[in-house]
Amino acid sequence: GQNIDQPTEMTATEGAIVQINCTYQTSGFNGLFWYQQHAGEAPTFLSYNVLDGLEEKGRFSSFLSRSKGYSYLLLKELQMKDSASYLCAVIDSNYQLIWGAGTKLIIKP
Amino acid sequence: DVKVTQSSRYLVKRTGEKVFLECVQDMDHENMFWYRQDPGLGLRLIYFSYDVKMKEKGDIPEGYSVSREKKERFSLILESASTNQTSMYLCASSPPGQVTDTQYFGPGTRLTVL
Numbered sequence: 190g191q192n193i194d195q196p197t198e199m200t201a202t203e204g205a206i207v208q209i210n211c212t213y214q215t216s217g218f219n220g221l222f223w224y225q226q227h228a229g230e231a232p233t234f235l236s237y238n239v240l241d242g243l244e245e246k247g248r249f250s251s252f253l254s255r256s257k258g259y260s261y262l263l264l265k266e267l268q269m270k271d272s273a274s275y276l277c278a279v280i281d282s283n284y285q286l287i288w289g290a291g292t293k294l295i296i297k298p
Numbered sequence: 299d300v301k302v303t304q305s306s307r308y309l310v311k312r313t314g315e316k317v318f319l320e321c322v323q324d325m326d327h328e329n330m331f332w333y334r335q336d337p338g339l340g341l342r343l344i345y346f347s348y349d350v351k352m353k354e355k356g357d358i359p360e361g362y363s364v365s366r367e368k369k370e371r372f373s374l375i376l377e378s379a380s381t382n383q384t385s386m387y388l389c390a391s392s393p394p395g396q397v398t399d400t401q402y403f404g405p406g407t408r409l410t411v412l
Contacts, residue, residue, distance in 0.1 A: 193340060197338075222400075229406075230405060230406075231302070231388065231403035231404055231405050231406060232341075232388070232403050233403070234400045234401075234402075237400070276340070276341070278340075278341075285343075286341075286343070286401075287340070288340030288341040288342070289340050290338055290339055290340045291340070
């Protein structure tokens, strides 16, 4: 079966750094997305990785290792507005999107 | 900016009722999707459409149908609502091409079936 694993919930402090991990077992791989979803709102696109390595975009970075079936989202200089769920999604060999359950990130002052 | 709108943010229906959820996008996207989102589960694809009058089943189509009569509009229909269809329903659209394109989501409809 196909599976995406993310921690259910994480807590971090304002101003700190947090890393949200995502591991996947899918039939093939054609890319990995990270989306942010604030409570009661629509998911919004954060990043897309298809090659190994780190992609940096402001305070957010996303890393991919295809050989390990692993990705992480790194958030720096955390702000209260970063409190949200972070969804990992993988495109499999049939170009279908497989979604993780999401990680709820709680930021404390 | 891409805008995807959904007809209702909150909806309460009774078991057995026919329910229509409407989704409209204003960016001329070919691809449109309906998902449901439940706590502890990832987004699950119900149906998707790559063109007008075209539809494909997703992972959990049972109990649902869809309609795409116009490019900008994709409707999800619950023929006879049941309590296990209580969920958050999200519509999304994406430009033509591979699914590697970013999907743009609507705000969601939280449906409660009593």
